[in-house]
Amino acid sequence: MQVLLYILQKEFLLIFRDKTILRLIFIMPLMQLLVIPLAADYEVKHIAIAVVDLDHSSTSQRLTHKVGSSSYFQIIATPHSYAEATKLAEEGKADIVLTIPPDFERDLETTGLTSLQLAADAVDGVRAGLGTSYALAMVRQFQAGMRSGATSADMSRAGPTIEVVSANLYNPHIDYPKFMVPGLLAILVTMVGAFLSALNIVQEKEAGTIEQINVTPIAKYQFILGKLIPFWLLGLLSITIGMLVGRVAFDLWPAGSLLTIYLFSAVYLIGVLGIGLFISTLTESQQQATLISFFFMMIFVLLSGLYTPIESMPNWAQTIAAFNPPSYFVEVVRGVYIKGSETRDLLPALLRLGGFALVFNLLAMWSYKKRSS
Amino acid sequence: MSEPVIVAENLTRRFGDFTAVDAISLEVSGGEIFGFLGANGAGKTTAMRIFCGLLEPSSGRASVAGFDAMTEPEKIKNEIGYMSQKFSLYSKLTVKENIRFFAGVYGLSRKQAKEKTSEIVDQLGLANTADALVTDLPLGWKQRISFAVATVHEPKVVFLDEPTGGVDPIVRRQFWDMIYEAAERGITVFVTTHYMDEAEYCDRISIMVDGAIAAMGKPADLCKQYAVPTIEDVFISLARKATRHGD
Incomplete structure (x- = not known):
């Protein structure tokens, strides 16, 4: 526990000194939520x-x-x-x-x-x-x-x-921001979680500090928790900022409970961070990590139902979407925002998101090795 | 000398067809300063990474501080300090924060970590720069801080991989003063270097050629054995036979 606190202290110091991360956390929600809902209008005229x-x-x-x-x-x-x-x-x-x-x-x-x-x-x-x-x-x-x-x-x-x-x-008369903002919030959390955590660990690899960590008695779980917790909090911060932007700019607020949003975000973020950790264990440089994250993000976003409804996808794409974690989270956030869905309505999604969090974190734990073979 | 702290018996590490470390055997006693010499690519870093529990050996046996490098690498980590070739403090943390962090992960309490930090800051004469980011410091200082960090938990052994690369002789001298001090406190020092004058400061040295240990002993004895005036001459006569060429 003591060791974990030291690790967390170090992580937070480094995050607050990294202006890029802070800018990303604040500017990304603003840009995404202000620009995309207005630009991505499906209404076709003339x-x-x-x-x-x-x-x-x-x-x-x-x-x-x-x-x-x-x-x-x-x-x-x-x-x-x-x-x-x-x-x-x-x-x-x-x-x-x-x-x-x-x-x-x-x-x-x-x-x-x-x-x-x-x-x-x-x-x-x-x-x-x-x-x-x-x-x-x-x-x-x-x-x-x-x-x-x-x-x-x-x-x-x-x-x-x-x-x-x-x-x-x-329906051409659907209120687009109302439809897009909750979906974008879900994607925002995905990006903050997966990108930041993947880049952060690879940065340590590039700097050589990871080797210094690997030669200490820090346990694997301590290292992984030390990385998960700060970015988990940052992810929750970014969705909070995103919701506030939605409120100020589009007068949108969840019809359902905030608690439901945070509960699902919390579980979902653990999964997304797991993906980030997993990517970082597979890559050696920030370029590699960025490219792989990008690849995942494309699939995540395009098959999430954010832009195109999953129901109108061909069967094979629907099958892939069923394994695409963001598709559940987009559905959940939209449900809570638009229909006021409650946690008990969304239990199947919660189970899936939980399972997905478990799988990716186990993968990350398994593939992170303090000693190379 | 006390009982051996580092032991290797036919220690071998292969990467595919390439044998980086070829059946080396050695023993280093407690409190000894052991110079681990060899040309670039001779396998020094690979061997050192095995001792530190960062790399699995392919065959043979190695133990550090009484723990087996094959089966108990995590136990070794409590007993050793390691300063890698690649500079590895957190450059965006201050000197104090780096020391505190590593003290913490080695299990020192907040109070102990604080005491240790001020002790190191005093010892290195860093009072004015203790709150500066490490990235802003000159290389020589970074190296001395790295060494202080690697020994912050008073380990049994400290492994130094080319700790004084790229700095002037005065800074190197200061660094070696720190090494002597650590050895006096009973810390075994296992150091690789390319500077032959540094080799002369060691109690014993080994010279690696193509993954194997070609010579081992006290610097003076080796000079006598090869009938040459300096370790540099011993090194050159051995390294010239190497078929492998490093970077």
Whole structure:
């Protein structure tokens, strides 16, 4: 215990003398939380659409007009053939091509069955996906409008309507900061924990001080706790700063209990620090540690559900995400912020985060050797 | 002389196909100043790292302060001090903080650590710089502080790996005064060096060539044996036969 106190004293002295660490702790939350929620806005407007009206009927003109009057779409051309429209898409002028077939109106009136074709330039997948779903929504509205304007006799043979239920994953009216800030808080904790702890130990390797430590009777657990505790506290400090920034800048505060946030952060941080420790035992220089941490961070962030919902990922990616610790933590922080989730609602996540903390710290303990073989 | 504090019997360390330390045997008695000489790459640092419990031996036996280097490396660590070639104090801590930290990890109480710190500061005449960051000090001072830190817990043995590299003769002389003082207190000193005048200060020396010990004995006896005037001549005549070349 006495030895551990000496180690902690040394670690804190070194941290407070390292201006870079302190800047990182204070500036990172500010930058991330102030810039990203405003920049990462999924709302897509002014989608360039080309309408190929092969019907030239009053119904097709009404549909074209409806699409054109929406703020989401901008009709950039009404070419005479699908081929011409595709050319526009190829040139990057049109995001979406809506083709109204000949006999559109007649088919609709006689059989009640007809089809429309929507083709999207999927190079920008988000734009294509959103554009298509906006356009679909619009066609459905148009269809509903036609029905209500029809006579009762028509109504009777209108047949069943296909109700498409859309999840509001990309709801353009979602409040983005409210969605992004809690997720960013989770990522912030991940970065502070993994990066700082990995770099710190590798720094000791580079300076040669680790060898001086290894030649003392310091026990492994004392060394690891000496590294874990300070960065654990710093991680909790950074999420606190982050929450305050969210409050001041976006008027966001957890709907649920702060205690829940801290409980999960505490457990999650132990895991993230374990990863940092593990990385530091595998690397010899700060460059190596930075590159490896970066590699992990990319996976952590992209598969965390921060930017893209895990539910909309392909199955294999969902499987990876299931083993990606930040995905649980992002979910937890969002849950507490937005839905006011309580600890007991989140117990499965707590167990997983706990397991993950255990695994990485055991790995770190195992791979940290005072003596090389 | 008292019973041996460092013992090696056919101690060997291989890295793949390369035999860095090739079946060396030696005994160093308590309170002795033992010079561990050899050209660059001869295997000195490797052998020293085994004695300190930083590296596993491949075969043979080594014991330090009565503990086996193979099976009880952590027990050895309580009994030894080590000053590596690579300067290894915390450069962003002050002189006092470094001493206090290492005193602490060797199990000294707060009170003892404090006493020891002021004792070292007085001894080294560092009263004015005790609160300066180590990074700002000249190399010679850093080396003397490192030595003081390595012996802060009054170990049985202190291992010094080229402790006086890169400093002028006056500073080296001051450093050796500290070594003598430690030896007088009963601390066994195991030191590697490239300075042949320093070799002459040792009670006994060994000269390593290509991982093996080529000669061992009192400096004067070795000169007599090789019929040359200085240890430098002994060293050159042995090291010239080396097939291995260091950095």
